[in-house]
Amino acid sequence: MSHLIIVPVVLPALMAAFLVLAARHDMVLQRALSASSAVLLLACALFLYGLAAEGQPLPYLLGDWPAPFGIVLVLDRLSALMLVLTGILGVAVALFAMTGRDTGGRHFHALLQFQLMGINGAFLTGDLFNLFVFFEVLLIASYGLMLHGGGPRRLGAGLHYVIVNLVGSTLFLFAVGMIYAVTGTLNMADLAIAVGQVAPGDAALLRAGGGLLLTVFAIKAALVPFHWWLRGTYSAAPAPVAALFAIMTKVGAYSIIRVFTLIFGAGAGDAAWLAAPWILPAALVTLVLGTIGLLASRTLFDLAAFSIVASMGTLLIAIGLFTPEAMTAALYYLIHSTFTGAALFMVGGIVATGRGETGDRLVAAAPFPRDQLVAGLFFLAAIAMAGMPPLSGFLGKLLILESAQNAPLMSWIWAIVLGTSLLMLVGFGRAGSVLFWKSAAVAGDGSRPVAGTGNALPLVATATVIAGTALLTLLAGPATAELDLTTRQIFDPTDYVRAVLGDEAALQIAER
Amino acid sequence: MELLVASAIGILTATGVYLLLRGRTFPVVVGLSFLTYGVNVFLFAMGRLTLDAPPIIDEAAASYTDPLPQALVLTAIVISFGMTALLVVLALRGYLERGSDRVELGAAEEGAET
Numbered sequence: 001m002s003h004l005i006i007v008p009v010v011l012p013a014l015m016a017a018f019l020v021l022a023a024r025h026d027m028v029l030q031r032a033l034s035a036s037s038a039v040l041l042l043a044c045a046l047f048l049y050g051l052a053a054e055g056q057p058l059p060y061l062l063g064d065w066p067a068p069f070g071i072v073l074v075l076d077r078l079s080a081l082m083l084v085l086t087g088i089l090g091v092a093v094a095l096f097a098m099t100g101r102d103t104g105g106r107h108f109h110a111l112l113q114f115q116l117m118g119i120n121g122a123f124l125t126g127d128l129f130n131l132f133v134f135f136e137v138l139l140i141a142s143y144g145l146m147l148h149g150g151g152p153r154r155l156g157a158g159l160h161y162v163i164v165n166l167v168g169s170t171l172f173l174f175a176v177g178m179i180y181a182v183t184g185t186l187n188m189a190d191l192a193i194a195v196g197q198v199a200p201g202d203a204a205l206l207r208a209g210g211g212l213l214l215t216v217f218a219i220k221a222a223l224v225p226f227h228w229w230l231r232g233t234y235s236a237a238p239a240p241v242a243a244l245f246a247i248m249t250k251v252g253a254y255s256i257i258r259v260f261t262l263i264f265g266a267g268a269g270d271a272a273w274l275a276a277p278w279i280l281p282a283a284l285v286t287l288v289l290g291t292i293g294l295l296a297s298r299t300l301f302d303l304a305a306f307s308i309v310a311s312m313g314t315l316l317i318a319i320g321l322f323t324p325e326a327m328t329a330a331l332y333y334l335i336h337s338t339f340t341g342a343a344l345f346m347v348g349g350i351v352a353t354g355r356g357e358t359g360d361r362l363v364a365a366a367p368f369p370r371d372q373l374v375a376g377l378f379f380l381a382a383i384a385m386a387g388m389p390p391l392s393g394f395l396g397k398l399l400i401l402e403s404a405q406n407a408p409l410m411s412w413i414w415a416i417v418l419g420t421s422l423l424m425l426v427g428f429g430r431a432g433s434v435l436f437w438k439s440a441a442v443a444g445d446g447s448r449p450v451a452g453t454g455n456a457l458p459l460v461a462t463a464t465v466i467a468g469t470a471l472l473t474l475l476a477g478p479a480t481a482e483l484d485l486t487t488r489q490i491f492d493p494t495d496y497v498r499a500v501l502g503d504e505a506a507l508q509i510a511e512r
Numbered sequence: 513m514e515l516l517v518a519s520a521i522g523i524l525t526a527t528g529v530y531l532l533l534r535g536r537t538f539p540v541v542v543g544l545s546f547l548t549y550g551v552n553v554f555l556f557a558m559g560r561l562t563l564d565a566p567p568i569i570d571e572a573a574a575s576y577t578d579p580l581p582q583a584l585v586l587t588a589i590v591i592s593f594g595m596t597a598l599l600v601v602l603a604l605r606g607y608l609e610r611g612s613d614r615v616e617l618g619a620a621e622e623g624a625e626t
Contacts, residue, residue, distance in 0.1 A: 155606040181558040
């Protein structure tokens with residue numbers, strides 16, 4: 001049993017506490033510690049991915065209590081992949097925030113570390129109630145981050161965000177309670193066995209619990225009809241925070257994959273593939289609504305927020321198909337949309353500070369230093385998000401369309417994915433031409449306000465994230481081969497159950 | 513007793529949902545509290561209602577009550593208490609900064625609409 005599995009949770013927790021207690025008055029020290037912790041987390045995540053890639057899921061028994069009685073963390077390919085993604089984003093956000101975007105309050109970096117702890121924990125845990133606890137950890141940190149810097153608009157939008165998520169948490173508890181009442185366990189591996197043996201009289205309760213869980217995850221993943229909180233929150237949040245939030249919607253998507261393949265998967269008897277009929281139609285509507293919003297956006301942040309909604313729609317279409325080919329496509333698109341969404345918010349942040357009072361509104365204004373470089377980054381992020389060749393958005397959508405070839409809703413999926421891609425291209429093209437071409441014609445008024453524009457670090461951070469997209473494109477072959485193995489593990493829970501509960505339990509699950 | 517507990521959960525939840533849909537922050541905060549009370553009792557009842565039975569091993573005991581929901585409820589209470597406190601502070605701060613305790617965003621806060 002490798003103790004490294006707990007590091008992605010413990011390291012940021014200790015670092016956050018240390019930042020609050022010992023480094024609260026020294027911003028330079030805070031930045032150095034926060035960034036080095038982020039780099040260490042990434043290194044640890046990469047090493048853990050190596051461990052997971054050896055094939056077998058690895059359990060970590062907290063306090064060495066035997067499963068299913070204690071809480072267990074499980075490292076498999078899927079969770080390791082999400083850890084690496086979080087690690088990369090954590091480093092980029094820490095770098096991006098460093099040049100004056102973290103001074104709106106004293107505890108930006110401590111909150112960032114707590115946020116990373118919650119996200120990593122949610123990806124690692126193998127216990128349904130523990131998932132709730134880590135959701136709370138990441139939400140509490142996100143409330144603080146979202147409100148960072150204050151201001152009336154942020155407070156108003158923050159209130160919505162907090163209330164929506166508190167209602168979500170309450171629903172999560174109702175769901176957990178129902179599932180516990182009929183199965184008597186909350187350990188995910190144990191649940192995978194127990195849901196198949198539920199008494200016929202209790203089957204409806206179990207399905208209701210599963211449905212409630214889907215609702216909770218849909219709120220997190222911004223799936224229609226629970227998408228409306230996202231635009232207000234993301235466009236009001238500070239740029240580095242909004243960039244980090246690109247992984248938050250993916251926590252919802254991850255939870256849907258985990259719970260509705262492992263617990264409510266093929267072996268669940270009456271409740272098998274519980275989520276399948278709901279996700280696909282809702283995801284199609286999400287994609288359409290996100291694209292309409294994108295066309296109607298009047299600020300760059302709104303544009304980025306709605307493109308996140310649209311990309312979640314695309315991602316959930318692929319997840320909602322619940323076939324191995326579609327799942328590989330979904331994972332590929334998940335990595336891509338995390339990078340691209342974060343890059344768009346970072347570009348938005350650079351533009352907003354660069355243009356001073358005009359901010360991120362989509363109107364022509366005087367050019368700002370290095371705006372051609374920023375325009376280039378925006379262009380790359382935009383074509384990746386819209387799904388144009390040659391970047392990974394194109395490959396991701398291609399994989400999704402290909403995997404949907406034999407799906408019952410195939411014509412709908414193809415029409416909507418292709419149609420919205422065109423509309424997104426129009427939306428991004430309009431925004432980019434106003435922001436960078438029309439602005440080039442506006443004469444500067446000589447006043448160059450703005451703190452932090454002289455610093456290249458935000459550009460470097462943005463370029464790093466976009467380089468991730470480019471790398472994903474170049475290495476698409478090996479990447480999809482890796483993701484294929486991940487998908488195989490997702491659709492065959494035997495190894496997961498064996499790792500947590502031993503051979504006997506694995507036999508039970510394999511017999512179904 | 514089942515009827516009593518079930519109707520208590522139902523009334524708490526219904527009150528919570530109704531208040532949650534109001535347009536000002538104070539009823540919403542109270543509504544969320546009611547909702548969390550409802551879910552706490554609900555979680556408790558999910559371990560089945562047992563009278564006069566210990567939750568931990570006792571040689572004299574004839575039967576036990578399920579201790580796990582009680583632990584879950586404790587966690588849920590702590591989290592919901594903290595969250596309610598945060599929400600109250602946030603609502604107060606919002607009222608002071610925005611000059612209104614209405615939940616919806618005003619035109620001024622939407623920003624960028626010029």
